[in-house]
Amino acid sequence: MSNINGKIYALNAITPMKPWKTLVLRGFFFLLGHIKPLQQDLINLSFIEFARWVVLPRRQFPFLGNGQVKEELQYDYLLFFSNFNGTWNQYIDAFSAVLSKGLNLVWRWSEKFPGAVPVTPFKEYIARVQFDTDYYYTAYPHAAANDLKSAHIVQASLDSLSQRAQACTPEQFADAYLRFVLEVQAHLGETGEAPIVF
Amino acid sequence: MxxxxxxxxxxxxxxxxxxxxxxxxxxxxxxxxxxxxxxxxxxxxxxxxxxxxxxxxxxxxxxxxxxxxxxxxxxxxxxxxxxxxxxxxxxxxxxxxxxxxxxxxxxxxxxxxxxxxxxxxxxxxxxxxxxxxxxxxxxxxxxxxxxxxxxxxxxxxxxxxxxxxxxxxxxxxxxxxxxxxxxxxxxxxxxxGQGKLLPNGSWAPLAxxxxxxxxxxxxxxxxxxxxxxxxxxxxxxxxxxxLHQNLATFRAYLDEHAALYGGGKEKLAAKFIGRWRDGTPLELSPDNPDSSIAQDPNRSTNFTYGADPEGMRCPIGAHVRRVHPRDAFGFNGKLIDRRRITRRGLPYGPFAAEGEPASDTEERGVIFMALNASISRQFEFVQQQWIEYGNDPHLGNDKDMLMGNHGGRGKFVVQGDASAANPPFICSKLPNFVELRGxxxxxxxxxxxxxxxxxxxxxxx
Amino acid sequence: MPNKNGTVYGLTILSPIIDDEQATPSHDLQIRKYLATLPTGEQSPFALAPGTHLARLVVMDDVIYVGMPACEEHLKSKYLVFESNCDGELDNYLAGLAASVPEHLDAIWSHCVGYPGAANQQAFIDYMKACQLETTFYFAAVNDKSVPETLRALQTQHAVADFIADHQGMEPARLQTEFARFVAELKSAPVPRPGSMGQPRSIKTGGRNE
Known part of the structure; x- marks a missing residue:
């Protein structure tokens, strides 16, 4: 069992919410999904590959019959699944430092949520509601989200140069090649092993 | 307080x-x-x-x-x-x-x-x-x-x-x-430039x-x-x-690569660090050292990287930009305020001026002493994430040019522009310029x- | 639809695990045991089947009690959580899993209530969809690239860094020739395998160091 595969960490969390609060939270997510600047912070943080929140109402747990007993719950639940680069502490420190307002809007509807600042009670809460991953797969254990983005930039730039290269004179090519190097020069980081998690 | x-x-x-x-x-x-x-x-x-x-x-x-x-x-x-x-x-x-x-x-x-x-x-x-x-x-x-x-x-x-x-x-x-x-x-x-960056662009002391x-x-x-x-x-x-310094290795590496680099030896040396040898920040003076900046406390540390996201003035992987990224990771520098350390310490061993003979084996280096409230959150984070790794500045596994434990591998990209005096350049097969002795x-x-x-x-x- | 972000699909499945007092060890422990030794690299079922960027499997034992004054409550079933970030349309993705790694799917999901087996592809897809939860908010850092495109881009990035380093200061005509050869070689190179730690240097980048 591990939450870690290469450069990626899988975090699972589940928190209880009073059902009437679920509606408010859904409203917030609706806004988040439709107002681009709100998403921009997540993009700028740049160490999340994928993340999702799933509101799970108390009567909508999958029920398949076949002898399964129906759930009887008082709370709705908020599930959170994140795929991030770096250590648990680093991730939560950064979340708390720069996204506290957004996080509070997401989790303040959950029971006992202490707020994203200060960070120590927030970390204690996350640690409490986190459950561990049994199996974690990534197609790119050697690459972080930043590496993936860089690689796509390099690929696009290379494709564009190679389309033009044939028709160029050597002098034109040298000039185009310099432009290409300038386009990719900030995106050439090595991929490889992740540092030891601590 | x-x-x-x-x-x-x-x-x-x-x-x-x-x-x-x-x-x-x-x-x-x-x-x-x-x-x-x-x-x-x-x-x-x-x-x-x-x-x-x-x-x-x-x-x-x-x-x-x-x-x-x-x-x-x-x-x-x-x-x-x-x-x-x-x-x-x-x-x-x-x-x-x-x-x-x-x-x-x-x-x-x-x-x-x-x-x-x-x-x-x-x-x-x-x-x-x-x-x-x-x-x-x-x-x-x-x-x-x-x-x-x-x-x-x-x-x-x-x-x-x-x-x-x-x-x-x-x-x-x-x-x-x-x-x-x-x-x-x-x-x-x-x-x-020495504390934390505020949203209005001014600086305030850290907590x-x-x-x-x-x-x-x-x-x-x-x-x-x-x-x-x-x-x-x-x-x-x-x-x-x-921290032992391999002076001969450093000089030979710089000479060898300066011969291929269009900006000249002193500029390449400055690109490694992010400051010219006299301390002038590249970000403030990318073309030449300027002692009036280096010696003015109101200017020598008073800069940010926001206008240089591609590292054309100061390379993204330059030593000072790695260990004190200022606003380089966005969010007005908020992500780095809990990663700062205070350095004390002095060099040890005989100084060999440029031109004087030097070897790697002579006992020579710097005693690095860092003060911080949390070794794991501050020093260890900087050492692991910013010296020996590069994800935060979007440099993948590339390490700090100067301090990194390269072992003969790895590379350092000097970002440049289209001018002849500031070309893009890659230093690869990096030796350990610095070695830890305890x-x-x-x-x-x-x-x-x-x-x-x-x-x-x-x-x- | 919040399950999708661009061309990437965020699949969330909660499959109730069979609660059978006669089973020893219990079904949830049997799932955990299987997952503990399931390969996570190139031999992972998710590497062998097409379309998975990242995926996880988690046995969710129960909900978590956060302490007074919240109420303590418990689930009647344990659930197997399958969280996948995958390419394209859901039916195609599930069909790809069923076609490529049915034995792994069966070994895992046969401990879940009502699982029909992967042999009957439509029944498998219907079952998975019956266990699916609608994602409320889905974030993807890169949402317009497939798995093979990404693997190729990573290979390209690595090779390009080497090529640039090895050809600094080369005169234009020769650079152009070397570049053409480099691009041709890169195009014909096989896509690296998903789940691997990256390619050993198979692309020759030429230049002064080789």
Whole structure:
């Protein structure tokens, strides 16, 4: 069992919410999904590959019959699944430092949520509601989200140069090649092993 | 915040003494009672943070302890176990986390650091070699009189002297010592660029708790600290690393690559660091050094990287940009405010000026001492994530050009522009310019806590 | 639809695990045991089947009690959580899993209530969809690239860094020739395998160091 595969960490969390609060939270997510600047912070943080929140109402747990007993719950639940680069502490420190307002809007509807600042009670809460991953797969254990983005930039730039290269004179090519190097020069980081998690 | 009690804080924490010579003794305690007596006697010598109204003293004395040292003083187990894990483990056991492997691995360290015999660091700084010898003789006499400790070794360190004057140069020829942060209540005057960046673009001192235990930190809480509070408050943690510099390797590498680089040798050297050798920041003066900037405290550290996201002026992987990224990661620098460290320390070994012969084998380097409230959150994070790794600046696994444990692999990209004098350039197959020769993690207590240690009066909690 | 972000699909499945007092060890422990030794690299079922960027499997034992004054409550079933970030349309993705790694799917999901087996592809897809939860908010850092495109881009990035380093200062005509050869070689190179730690240097980048 591990939450870690290469450069990626899988975090699972589940928190209880009073059902009437679920509606408010859904409203917030609706806004988040439709107002681009709100998403921009997540993009700028740049160490999340994928993340999702799933509101799970108390009567909508999958029920398949076949002898399964129906759930009887008082709370709705908020599930959170994140795929991030770096250590648990680093991730939560950064979340708390720069996204506290957004996080509070997401989790303040959950029971006992202490707020994203200060960070120590927030970390204690996350640690409490986190459950561990049994199996974690990534197609790119050697690459972080930043590496993936860089690689796509390099690929696009290379494709564009190679389309033009044939028709160029050597002098034109040298000039185009310099432009290409300038386009990719900030995106050439090595991929490889992740540092030891601590 | 309330005014700091400068008489309770070791002076070494509050200020760089700017004294040109130093000797660091490494002590081993053989008997707890005698060691406590020694600390009691040392208390009268320890330099506090009180202002030097009568001018600089001839010499200073400061002391710090390893986990083994505190255990040898017979602190209660409950207290010892309340120290942060990384301090309890010591730096050697953190080698994997820190990237201290291969050429930097503990089996290659100086003998002093290969076992766990170092209990305390006793640091003496002085105005002159004579003053240093004088104070050190008094210290040795105290050790012998009390029988409280044996000195396992002494490390000499001294500012590089050029034209008869002590300087802030290090052995590769760069002017050093620009980077220390300002903290609330600590500095007498603060310098733009040295604290934390505010949304309006101005700079403010960092929260005191980033340096000292017992005060609020940048997360709005007290830093993790040992119990009881009175043992921790006004104290801090110190990282000691002896960093050997391979001067011949550095010079040869620079010469070899400068021959291929269109911007010239001095510019390439500046691109490695992010500052010209005289200290002028590349970000402020990308084409040539400008001593009027380097020597002006209002300008020498007063810059950001926001207008240079592609690293065309200062490369994204340049040393100073890595270890103090300012606004480079966005969010007005908010992501870095809890990762800052305060550097103390001096070069050691003979200085070889440019043009004089130099080898890698000569004992030469820098004694790196970093002060921080949390070794794991501050020093270890910087070392692991910003020196030995590159994800935060979007550089993948690329390491710090200067400090990285490259082992002959890896690369450093000098981003450029379309001009002939500032071409893009890649330095690959990087050797280790710097090698770790040992060190450890220390707790640097307040004067009150030193008194408690001396009296054996620490209650468990 | 919040399950999708660009061309990436965020699949969330909660499959109730069979609660059988006769089973020893219990079904949830049997799932955990299987997952503990399931390969996570190139031999992972998610590497062998097409379309998975990242995926996780988690046995969710229960909900978590956060302490007073919240109420303590418990689930009647344990659930197997399958969280996948995958390419394209859900039916195609599930069909790809069923076609490529049915034995792994069966070994895992046969401990879940009502699982029909992967042999009947439509029944498998219907079952998975019956266990699916609608994602409320889905974030993807890169949402317009497939798995093979990403693997190729990573290979390209690595090779390009080497090529640039090895050809600094080369005169234009020769650079152009070397570049053409480099691009051709890169195009014909096989796509690296998903789940691997990256390619050993198979692309020759030429230049002064080779």
């Amino acid at each position: 309330s005014k700091l009690n400068e008489t309770d804080i070791q002076g070494f924490v509050l200020r760089g003494y700017n004294l040109p010579v130093a000797r660091y003794f490494f002590l081993h305690f053989e008997d707890a009672a005698r060691a406590r007596m020694l600390i009691g006697r040392l208390l009268h010598h320890v330099t506090t943070g009180q202002l030097w109204d009568g001018g600089k003293p001839e010499s200073t004395v400061n002391i710090a302890f390893t986990q083994q040292g505190l255990a040898a003083l017979e602190l209660p187990d409950a207290t010892l176990l309340s120290f942060p894990v990384e301090f309890q483990q010591g730096m050697k056991k953190r080698a994997g986390i820190l990237g201290d492997t291969g050429l930097n691995s503990p089996e290659r360290w100086d003998e002093l650091w290969r076992d766990d015999r170092v209990h305390a660091w006793l640091g003496i700084n002085a105005q002159s070699p004579a003053a240093l010898d004088h104070r050190c003789a008094a210290m040795v006499e105290l050790l012998e009189e009390t029988g409280g400790a044996v000195a396992l070794a002494a490390q000499e360190a001294a500012a590089v002297v050029i034209d008869g004057k002590p300087t802030t140069r290090e052995h590769f020829g760069f002017t050093d010592g620009f980077g220390n942060p300002d903290y609330l209540g600590v500095g007498r005057s603060s310098q733009p 005191t708790g980033e340096l000292l235990l017992g005060y609020a930190d940048e997360a709005g809480e007290l830093p993790v600290a040992p119990m009881p509070h009175i043992l921790a408050s006004n104290g801090t943690f110190m990282v000691y690393r002896k 060190g450890d993690y220390f707790f640097l207590p307040s004067i009150t806590a030193l008194g408690m240690l001396a009296m054996g009066l620490v209650d468990p909690r």
